[in-house]
Amino acid sequence: MTTLPPTTNFDPENDVAAVVLDHDSSVNTIIVSDIHLGSDVSRSRRLVELLQAYTFRRLILNGDVFDDLNFTRLSKDDWRFLSYIRRMSAPKRGIDVVWVVGNHDGGVADILSHLLGVPVFEEYVWDHGGERFLAIHGHQFDRWITEHVTITAVASTVYLWLQKLDPHHRVSRWVKRTSKKWLRLSDKVGGDAAHHGARRHGATVVLCGHTHHATDRMVDGVRYLNSGCWTDKPSQYITVSDDGEIVLRECL
Numbered sequence: 001m002t003t004l005p006p007t008t009n010f011d012p013e014n015d016v017a018a019v020v021l022d023h024d025s026s027v028n029t030i031i032v033s034d035i036h037l038g039s040d041v042s043r044s045r046r047l048v049e050l051l052q053a054y055t056f057r058r059l060i061l062n063g064d065v066f067d068d069l070n071f072t073r074l075s076k077d078d079w080r081f082l083s084y085i086r087r088m089s090a091p092k093r094g095i096d097v098v099w100v101v102g103n104h105d106g107g108v109a110d111i112l113s114h115l116l117g118v119p120v121f122e123e124y125v126w127d128h129g130g131e132r133f134l135a136i137h138g139h140q141f142d143r144w145i146t147e148h149v150t151i152t153a154v155a156s157t158v159y160l161w162l163q164k165l166d167p168h169h170r171v172s173r174w175v176k177r178t179s180k181k182w183l184r185l186s187d188k189v190g191g192d193a194a195h196h197g198a199r200r201h202g203a204t205v206v207l208c209g210h211t212h213h214a215t216d217r218m219v220d221g222v223r224y225l226n227s228g229c230w231t232d233k234p235s236q237y238i239t240v241s242d243d244g245e246i247v248l249r250e251c252l
Contacts, residue, residue, distance in 0.1 A: 017252065018049070019049050019050050019052075019053045019251065020053075021053055021054075023247075024241070025053060025054050025055055026054070026055045026056075026242070027054060027055070027056050027239045027240065027241050027242070028056065028057050028058060028128060028129075028240050028241060028242045029056065029057065029058040029059070029060065029128070029239070029240040030051065030054060030056050030058070030059050030060070030237060030238070030239055030240075031060045031062055031135065031207055031227050031237060031238040031239075031240075032047065032059075032060070032061060032062065032227060032230060032237045032238075033061070033062035033063050033064060033102070033137065033208075033209025033210070033227045033228070033229065033230075034063065034064045034102070034209045034210070034212055034227075034228070034229035034230060034231065035047060035061070035064065035065050035066075035081070035229075035230045035231075036064055036065075036066065036067040036104065036229070036230070036231050037065060037066050037067060037074055037078040037081065037082070038066055038067040038068060038070060038071070038073035038074050038075075038078060039067040039073075039231055041231045041232075042067065042075075042077075042078060042230060042231055043230045043231065043233070043235055044075070044077045044078045044080070044081040044230070045077035045080065045081070046230070046235065046251065047081060047230050047235070047251075048077075048080060048081050048084050050237070050251050051084070051088075052084075054239075056095065057094070057095060057096065058095065058096040058097075058098065058126075059085075059088060059095060059096070059097045059098070060098045060100065060124065060135050060207075061085075061097070061098065061099045061100065061118075062100045062102075062135050062136075062137055062207060062208070062209045062227060063100050063101060063102025063103070063104075063105065063137025063138070063139070063209045063210060064102035064103065064104040064105060064137065064209060064210070065099065065102070065104075065105055065108075065109075066104055066105055066108050067104055068104060069107055069108060082112075082116065085097060085116055085118065086115075086116050086117065089116060089117040089118050090117065097116075097117075097118045098118070098119060098121060098124050098135070099113060099116075099118045099119065099120045099121070100120075100121050100122070100123070100124050100135050100136060100137055101120055101121070101122060101137065102137040102139060102209065102210065103137065103139035103210070121135075122136070123135070123136045123201075124136075125201050125203065128240060128244060129240070129243060129244020129245075130244060131204045131205050131244060131246075132201065132202055132203045132204050132205070133203060133204075133205045133206075133207065133240075134193075134197040134201050134203035134205070134206045134207065135207045135208075136193060136196075136197070136206070136207075136208060137208065137209050137210050138189045138193055138208035138209055138210030138211065138226070139210050140193075140196075141188065141189045141192035141193055141196070142185060142188075142189055142210065142211075185211055186211040186213040186215060186226065189208060189210060189211055189226075190208065190215060190217065190219060190224045190226060191219050191224075193206050193208050193224065194206045194219035194220065194222040194224040195219070195220065195222075197222060198220070198221070198222050203222065204221075204222060204223065205222070205223045205224075205225070205246065206219075206222055206223070206224050206225070207225050207226075207227060207238060208224070208225075208226050208227070209226065209227050209228075209229070210226075211226060212228060212229040212231070212232065213226055213228065214226055214227065214228030214236040214248055214250075215248075216248045223246070225238055225246065225248055227248070228248075233252065234250040234251055234252045235250070235251050236248060236249065236250055236251075237249055237251065
């Protein structure tokens with residue numbers, strides 16, 4: 001995983017360094033997931049800053065762009081992110097902006113896709129650099145959230161509380177690293193998604209979100225990557241270069 005290098009360009013309002021890339025800023029595709037607009041810990045402003053540092057031809061929002069259906073929870077930064085997406089999706093830009101629906105996006109995606117000019121997919125497949133890519137959020141392979149609705153809601157509330165209590169997110173990162181149930185879920189989603197992509201689409205690269213656990217591994221000949229989330233610090237994303245190099249990256 002590649003992290004952004006230290007920098008002296010400090011933004012006191014964000015309490016983080018300005019985005020400075022240590023690699024070519026021109027890429028073919030950027031994949032982000034789990035932005036959770038409306039959540040108190042969504043880093044929508046930081047994501048806009050990151051995207052503005054790049055030149056890209058395709059942007060894939062791989063699920064859970066929103067946290068829930070309550071638009072009154074959206075902050076000014078969240079609305080700025082949506083405005084940015086609207087501008088990027090304008091035909092004159094020549095950028096393909098794709099929204100892959102997530103479990104938190106239910107009831108929102110179809111409405112806002114018309115307002116933002118962004119097409120919505122359950123699964124998005126494309127070819128590039130000799131690889132066939134599949135972007136799918138991943139909740140389709142998580143039976144826990146449908147069979148244990150109450151427990152899932154409580155766990156999500158506790159996790160959000162930990163993130164808000166610790167602005168540096170050290171505790172929440174420790175929970176993700178050490179929770180056997182979380183790691184088992186991440187492995188299951190990755191394995192099932194990779195097999196689904198290969199079997200149904202002939203995909204050689206499968207990209208998910210949902211688990212908030214950034215991953216890059218091989219599953220039976222399929223490269224599986226999870227793009228992490230934009231509610232943790234650092235946040236994660238994936239770039240695909242014009243020559244087909246795929247990199248899982250971090251942004252502080």
